[in-house]
Amino acid sequence: MKARIWLVLVVAAFAAALIGAVTLPSTAIPAAAEEGEAPPCNHAWDSGRTTKAPSCTTPGEKIVTCILCGITQRDDIPATGHNYEVLVIKEATCSATGLVEHVCLICNSRYEEVIPTKSHDYQKIEVDGDDYYCHDWKYECQVCGSFYYESSGTEERTAHNVANATALLSVEPTCTTPGARMGKCAACGEYGIMEVPALGHDWVMESQSYDQSSGMTVNYYFCSRCNEIKTEEVEAAEGSLGVSVDLSEILNRVAEYYQNSIYEPYADLLLMLFGIFAGIWGIPVGISYIIARKQDDKEKARKMLVNFVLGIVVSFCLLVAAPFLVDVFMQVIISVT
Ligand SMILES: [Zn+2]
Ligand SMILES: [Zn+2]
Ligand SMILES: [Zn+2]
Ligand SMILES: [Zn+2]
Ligand SMILES: [Zn+2]
Secondary structure: OHHHHHHHHHHHHHHHHHHHHHHHHHHHOOHHHHOOOOOOOOOOEOOOEEEEOOOOOOOEEEEEEEOOOOOEEEEEEOOOOOOEEEEEEEOOOOOOOEEEEEEEOOOOOEEEEEEOOOOOOEEEEEEOOOOOEOOEEEEEEOOOOOEEEOOOOOOOOOEOOOOOOOOOEEEOOOOOOOEEEEEEOOOOOOEEEEEEOOOOOOEEEEEEEEEOOOOEEEEEEEEOOOOOEEEEEEEOOOOHHHHHHHHHHHHHHHHHHHHHHHHOOOHHHHHHHHHHHHHHHHHHHHHHHHHHHHOOOHHHHHHHHHHHHHHHHHHHHHHOOHHHHHHHHHHHHHHHO
């Protein structure tokens, strides 16, 4: 009994497996297979036959064949990329950049590349202190000779600092000449000499005037220490200074106007007027003077003469000497303002 059951079960299982084998794959087979075509090939491509060789920058082409089904297809061959060789045109140094050229061995394309400067090859040298400078270390490049001092980090040595030390000896600086001071250096402890820079002048403005011809204001200075003097021309300023400058300019123009427009063109006429005036007035005064002298009235005669002389002087000033007098008057006013 048991054996028969087992047989039935085994047969049933076999039958089920057989049905499954036939029916299940049928659902996975594509439509094409159902129409009677061969099942798809999982192509296995060969290495192919090159139809166009690739270059450094452009891809090539090849035909590949499936070793299973014999089908062929076109494939890209990637660009190979450049194969550069480096040519040194100029070696980089510690003071200058270098230059190399990259040249492709295949296509000859090329480009230049700047190589950064190398660092200096410093040697450390001990430098003894002296009268003016502290002991120091000097770093000097073996290649280019550039150097710096350890204490300052620059090409300048560090001078002794005796500014606040008790001076063993000192020469005071003047406006234009440097002084010196000898004492114990605060930085290195050695005795040394420190140069004290010249003080430079201490300019104090003394006065200011306006230069009519250049239109500039001239400042006059003196040094409060050594009495050196200097002048400085500056553009005439606006504001309060400008007012006085403008006033003197106006006065100058008035003087010029009188001289150029009135006295110069009419100089001859004015001189003639003066002559006529002196003559016309001189005749009656002369007659009266003679009469007074004859009447022995010396006091009256003297007064008449004085009045006459004063009148002549005043009219001479007004008619002939006026341009010169106006000029003098204006200069006085300008110098006061
Ligand atoms: Zn295939
Ligand atoms: Zn190339
Ligand atoms: Zn160097
Ligand atoms: Zn020192
Ligand atoms: Zn000075």
